[in-house]
Amino acid sequence: MSEIIRDPAASAPLPVEIDLLVEAGEWPPENELLRLVQRAVGAALAELQLDWTQSSELSIVFCDDARIRELNAGWRGKDKPTNVLSFPAFEFGQDEQPPMLGDIVLAAETVAREAELEAKPLEHHITHLLVHGFLHLLGYDHETDEEAEHMEAVERRALARLAIPDPYA
Template sequence: MLDIDISVEAGDWPEEETLQSIAAAAADAAFAELGIGTDSGPELSLVFTDDPHIQALNLAWRSKDKATNVLSFPAFDVAPGDPLPPMLGDIVLAEETISSEATLEEKQFEHHLTHLVVHGLLHLLGYDHETDEDAEEMEAIERRALARLAISDPYG
């Protein structure tokens, strides 16, 4: 089983039990889509925070002085298909940005959050969207993982 550690630092987030459920469902769907078993019990950390905190992280780590919806910090350098390391890394999510995006895009908050957990997890597993080809591959995995949860295409 995947061991998910949740930390709510700031923001108007749902109850921790709800966040745990969303995170587990997102991870299970992503792993199922990738055909990855989690018998080895890797760890995943999710930090639920606000825009000022994620903006500071985005500036420090990516030299971008603005808030963003999700940041991923892999614990180990892995490529798609590599064996899972014991610790996958950290996914940091910003409540205000996610909430405003969900409203603007007319999506349920929980569905948008689930998508961003899947997206962040794929980054921890070595996927990225730096090239068009990589973006197409990553987005296709996201679509299929979310479809497993009856969540519509986030890019549609």
């Protein structure tokens, strides 16, 4: 499924084409997931004020814990499920926009369990993880305290645009 994203606050199309795949797991309907992806990416792009002139592609995969565990073991050497993984297609530079941003993969059971443990709506948690994963594709990271503070600040501001409370509070 592919669609051009629209900024939640504007009618002009944003320069990201989404390929969405529900591979496994219990997820909301695809049209709802696409809406969440559009809002998350639109809010992140609006917050970052990136001025792109051409379209890029973004792949989002909604899977289960078994599949993300395989990916996490194969790519990161961590034999356990995680909530979200990001796979950048290119090293992102602020000066140029790559034709393919990369892939974001989310795991159903872990995401649902975390949302329940944190007493937050599933939709809010999915949106937060989409923003988080998208920022990784754009070169953001949280390996150091300074990087984490910067990335989390961008996440908070992007989510605030969608009236989603601070996920780190």
